Amino acid sequence: MTRGLRGAVAAAVAAALVAPAAAQAHGLVEREQLPIPQWLFAWAAAAVLVISFFALAVLWPTPRLERARWRPLAGGRALASRPLQALWGLVGVALAAVTIAAGYVGSGTALDNWAPTFILIWFWVGLVFASVLFGDVFRALSPWRAIGRLLPSLNRPYPERWGRWPAALGLLGFTWIELVSGWGDHPARLVTAALVYVAAMLVGQFVYGVERWSTRADAFGVYYGLLARISIWETRDGTLGVRPPLTRLTRLDRTPGLIAFVMVMIGTVTFDGLSQGSLWRSLSVDVVDVLTPLGVGPLAAAKIASTLGLAACIALIAGFYRLGIEGAASVGGDRSPRELELAFIHSLVPIAAVYVAAHYFSFLIFEGQAIGYLASDPFGQGWNLFGTVDAGIDYGVFPTKGIWYVQVAFVVIGHVAALTLAHDRALKLYRDARLAVRSQYWMLGVMVGFTSLALWLLSQAGA
Amino acid sequence: MLLAAAVLVAGCGGSAPSTDPIQSVPTDNGIRAKVREASHPTPASFESAKGKTLQQLAQGLVGGPTVALATSDLPIATDRVAFGVIDSQGQAVYGQTAVYVAPAPNKPAAGPYVAPADVLLTQARYRSKQAATAADPFAAVYAAQVPFKTAGPYSMLTVTRLPDGRVIGATAALKVIASADDPIPEVGQKAPKVHTDTLASAKGDVAKIDTRSPPDDMHAVDFAAVVGKKPVALLFATPQLCQSQVCGPVTDLEVQMQAKYGKRMDFIHQEVYKNNNIQDGLRQPLQEFGLQSEPWLFVVNAKGIITARLEGSIGINAFNAAIESGLAKSRS
Numbered sequence: 168m169t170r171g172l173r174g175a176v177a178a179a180v181a182a183a184l185v186a187p188a189a190a191q192a193h194g195l196v197e198r199e200q201l202p203i204p205q206w207l208f209a210w211a212a213a214a215v216l217v218i219s220f221f222a223l224a225v226l227w228p229t230p231r232l233e234r235a236r237w238r239p240l241a242g243g244r245a246l247a248s249r250p251l252q253a254l255w256g257l258v259g260v261a262l263a264a265v266t267i268a269a270g271y272v273g274s275g276t277a278l279d280n281w282a283p284t285f286i287l288i289w290f291w292v293g294l295v296f297a298s299v300l301f302g303d304v305f306r307a308l309s310p311w312r313a314i315g316r317l318l319p320s321l322n323r324p325y326p327e328r329w330g331r332w333p334a335a336l337g338l339l340g341f342t343w344i345e346l347v348s349g350w351g352d353h354p355a356r357l358v359t360a361a362l363v364y365v366a367a368m369l370v371g372q373f374v375y376g377v378e379r380w381s382t383r384a385d386a387f388g389v390y391y392g393l394l395a396r397i398s399i400w401e402t403r404d405g406t407l408g409v410r411p412p413l414t415r416l417t418r419l420d421r422t423p424g425l426i427a428f429v430m431v432m433i434g435t436v437t438f439d440g441l442s443q444g445s446l447w448r449s450l451s452v453d454v455v456d457v458l459t460p461l462g463v464g465p466l467a468a469a470k471i472a473s474t475l476g477l478a479a480c481i482a483l484i485a486g487f488y489r490l491g492i493e494g495a496a497s498v499g500g501d502r503s504p505r506e507l508e509l510a511f512i513h514s515l516v517p518i519a520a521v522y523v524a525a526h527y528f529s530f531l532i533f534e535g536q537a538i539g540y541l542a543s544d545p546f547g548q549g550w551n552l553f554g555t556v557d558a559g560i561d562y563g564v565f566p567t568k569g570i571w572y573v574q575v576a577f578v579v580i581g582h583v584a585a586l587t588l589a590h591d592r593a594l595k596l597y598r599d600a601r602l603a604v605r606s607q608y609w610m611l612g613v614m615v616g617f618t619s620l621a622l623w624l625l626s627q628a629g630a
Numbered sequence: 631m632l633l634a635a636a637v638l639v640a641g642c643g644g645s646a647p648s649t650d651p652i653q654s655v656p657t658d659n660g661i662r663a664k665v666r667e668a669s670h671p672t673p674a675s676f677e678s679a680k681g682k683t684l685q686q687l688a689q690g691l692v693g694g695p696t697v698a699l700a701t702s703d704l705p706i707a708t709d710r711v712a713f714g715v716i717d718s719q720g721q722a723v724y725g726q727t728a729v730y731v732a733p734a735p736n737k738p739a740a741g742p743y744v745a746p747a748d749v750l751l752t753q754a755r756y757r758s759k760q761a762a763t764a765a766d767p768f769a770a771v772y773a774a775q776v777p778f779k780t781a782g783p784y785s786m787l788t789v790t791r792l793p794d795g796r797v798i799g800a801t802a803a804l805k806v807i808a809s810a811d812d813p814i815p816e817v818g819q820k821a822p823k824v825h826t827d828t829l830a831s832a833k834g835d836v837a838k839i840d841t842r843s844p845p846d847d848m849h850a851v852d853f854a855a856v857v858g859k860k861p862v863a864l865l866f867a868t869p870q871l872c873q874s875q876v877c878g879p880v881t882d883l884e885v886q887m888q889a890k891y892g893k894r895m896d897f898i899h900q901e902v903y904k905n906n907n908i909q910d911g912l913r914q915p916l917q918e919f920g921l922q923s924e925p926w927l928f929v930v931n932a933k934g935i936i937t938a939r940l941e942g943s944i945g946i947n948a949f950n951a952a953i954e955s956g957l958a959k960s961r962s
Contacts, residue, residue: 276889277847278755352847448835455833469834533759534844540755557653559754562763 209622212579213615219583220611223590224604230595235414243407256313263310270358274547280354281545288535292527298391302400305391311365312381315372322376330423335431337386342435347473393516421509432519434481436526440624494609500597514588518617521581525574536560578621582614651749651946655769664724665770668747671726676742684735684787691799694718697788700942705812706781712773722768725792729774735785745774748945750879756886759843760869760878771943781808813920817939821930824918826853826900839901841870846885848899858934861895861956867925868902876943877925883949891953929956
């Protein structure tokens with residue numbers, strides 16, 4: 168058996184172990200009846216990836232994404248002009264001001280307060296879709312960036328060894344607040360955390376400069392900046408232009424903390440999915456049972472369990488990626504695992520995007536509707552500014568069965584995009600098409616694994 | 631900028647949010663108009679009993695509909711009779727309604743006791759997914775104040791004046807029980823100090839103690855820990871497993887009331903069945919309250935005295951009055 172074939176068989180076996188069987192084992196069967204069995208979705212998704220992989224191997228013999236060209240858009244200079252930037256910045260500052268004020272003066276009930284819905288649904292989820300579709304929207308709207316650009320800065324050299332570690336920690340902190348702390352139910356606490364973050368960003372920008380800080384240490388600047396690289400939009404030298412989707416990811420600078428950041432992106436959504444299922448609920452109770460005899464209160468123990476779960480999911484994703492990289496390194500080519508780890512990390516960004524998109528799609532289209540009635544009375548003063556205060560959530564706006572199809576489509580498209588990015592990078596890295604394809608057997612295993620995990624996590628919502 | 635714009639728009643007179651519960655009723659098929667008419671019945675619109683029997687009062691009425699009682703047994707101390715009127719197609723009937731009661735159909739009746747329709751639907755934002763996706767939800771429940779003098783079986787005749795001019799009648803049998811036979815704590819009594827399920831007792835797993843989708847946040851405090859210290863609204867309901875099918879709307883109502891009164895009163899939602907499984911029987915707090923059905927609402931003032939006790943379908947006005955009773959008496 169050749170080395171390449173052995174690698175392919177190993178990757179296929181690994182993929183089969185984590186693929187449809189895992190998806191089949193849990194709550195998929197408990198979801199609403201669909202025209203075809205849900206396990207078939209998992210197999211079909213895996214099959215699409217495998218077919219895509221071999222299609223890429225045959226039909227994509229030279230790097231294309233790495234060499235794609237940027238073209239300026241007609242009117243691109245006007246669209247990226249300073250007055251428009253200032254306008255977007257002003258909108259961002261206004262939204263932040265309304266949100267923070269609402270958190271303090273609005274209803275103490277999360278359901279009736281603008282702040283949790285805006286922060287946890289529209290800012291956190293809506294901007295993901297907006298970034299992928301329209302580019303770096305957050306950069307335009309970022310309130311602290313807008314304010315920072317008006318303030319003086321010491322412009323000290325940013326410590327390169329920090330890389331994107333501050334952003335990774337910031338993202339971890341935000342997801343901890345969202346998934347573990349329970350502060351989402353307390354608008355005032357949530358906006359206090361937001362205010363602390365804004366203050367930290369303003370200080371960082373003052374010391375190290377707005378642009379450097381935004382692209383390295385601002386969790387949301389980095390987060391939405393990475394996702395925006397999937398889109399076709401890119402601004403260069405003050406001009407808005409277009410380029411093929413995904414191609415900007417190939418120019419991602421490989422800084423310390425970048426891998427950790429992407430692992431946090433995927434790992435935290437993984438935990439959110441896991442935490443909705445019976446498996447995690449059972450595990451969590453076990454942890455609580457261990458901690459409560461030690462004098463820890465049940466709720467504190469549950470938060471400790473969730474914190475551990477969050478960390479474990481990030482570690483799991485990191486370990487899985489590392490496994491694929493070690494496999495890829497084993498095929499030859501004199502590339503160290505560390506080098507490959509950084510070289511292929513950009514391919515996981517579409518996966519991170521579709522994890523969020525698939526996982527929170529229904530959250531956005533259903534619970535997100537709350538912004539309609541909250542906008543009419545953001546401070547709970549009995550206003551009806553837009554005449555929408557009596558509105559509710561229309562659960563018929565999207566068919567329940569359709570959600571599952573959309574989620575699977577997101578997952579498959581994202582993973583095919585990831586495979587494509589990885590394949591393109593391998594072609595450039597190895598310069599030998601056969602070696603590049605061999606190295607990608609392992610990445611195929613990683614992608615099928617992530618696909619299966621994504622589908623299984625989605626199934627957990629009904630478990 | 632938005633803030634300024636918002637204030638400006640407010641100053642320019644953006645339309646005020648609705649405080650009329652009837653605005654929550656859909657306008658389809660004229661239901662809202664019917665419920666509005668049904669919510670203000672006048673005694674003069676109904677024939678006086680004047681020693682007539684129920685049989686005599688029923689003569690000339692159009693038959694066909696049935697009465698769905700919202701309560702099981704009626705303790706004599708409780709004079710609220712809540713019910714729905716259902717036509718032969720299974721649809722709720724709304725119109726000005728009154729009730730007559732008598733120990734038997736051929737005995738002299740008492741009445742009319744008007745039964746205003748009380749809206750069951752919350753403001754849209756407070757509806758659970760179960761309520762928001764329910765087909766043909768009941769929009770309102772009738773409730774009449776009937777002063778029963780003695781315990782025992784009663785016959786009841788409901789008379790509803792429909793907007794098209796027809797007057798329809800429906801009958802039901804009631805069982806009024808003596809206070810001594812009522813195992814459930816009554817208004818005026820001290821509330822049993824029962825431990826209710828909390829997020830802490832569920833070890834952080836809200837799914838264990840709440841079948842509403844999405845779960846509400848009325849599991850922060852244990853009833854035993856707050857009763858006698860602060861007014862409490864304790865609701866026993868199971869939105870997903872409800873046998874009476876009205877737990878969902880009633881729980882949504884409590885969520886709406888919590889938004890309004892949450893700073894002055896603790897709101898508790900206690901699920902009904904152990905392990906959220908009907909076969910496993912009732913949870914301990916329901917057993918301690920002597921409950922055999924759902925939903926039940928108990929409002930307890932700051933002194934730990936029950937000021938309101940409501941079973942089954944509870945409309946907004948009744949729920950609101952119950953909450954106010956707990957607050958009013960705790961001030962005194």
